[in-house]
Amino acid sequence: MRDYYTITEVTREFDVSTRTIRFYEDEGLISPIRRGRTRLFRQSDRQLLKNILRGKRLGFSIAEIREIMQMYRSPPGEAGQLRAIVRRVHEKREQLEQKRRDIEELLGELDSAEEACLTRMAELGVAPKVDG
Structure with missing residues (x-):
């Protein structure tokens, strides 16, 4: 080394x-x-x-990273740093879980809108043409 x-x-x-x-x-x-x-x-x-x-x-901001690093250098030391990391990880996990729920909800709404459009197009005798 x-x-x-x-x-x-x-x-x-x-x-x-x-x-x-x-x-x-x-x-x-x-x-x-x-x-x-x-x-x-x-x-x-x-x-x-x-x-x-x-x-x-992991999604931490520079300020959060700095805070965690400073804890390691001074009291409460490594134990405090580890507690802070666990707390921050928990917070990030909650934020991501909420985003996942939001995305799932939006995908459901898109599915419903698409289904309604396809149903109406069928009623009108229009063939669906989807780009992409």
């Missing part, structure tokens, strides 16, 4: 742009070592970036 990784290596590893990494740095989420204009990422920076990207995939 190497001590340092360049921004190019990190962007390739995580499939993100240098702009994304700079954004996370500007937001105070990661702090790579600076040697002149060169950013050098430690193993700990790579782990932080991995956690940030996982948080983004």
Whole structure:
């Protein structure tokens, strides 16, 4: 395992742009070592970036990710961080479940509207023509 990784290596590893990494740095989420204009990422920076990207995939905002990361660095520490993550995951799950219910309802409404249109078209003797 190497001590340092360049921004190019990190962007390739995580499939993100240098702009994304700079954004996370500007937001105070990661702090790579600076040697002149060169950013050098430690193993700990790579782990932080991995956690940030996982948080983004789970739907957490930058503010939520920052809050969770700050908990890890200071009291209540890791236990508090884990409780916060569980709470946030629960909240995200509830939001997604509501979206799923909304989508199912909308799909049902679309099915009903389509059925009504097809029924009326049959009554009129019009052949359905659906593009797509």
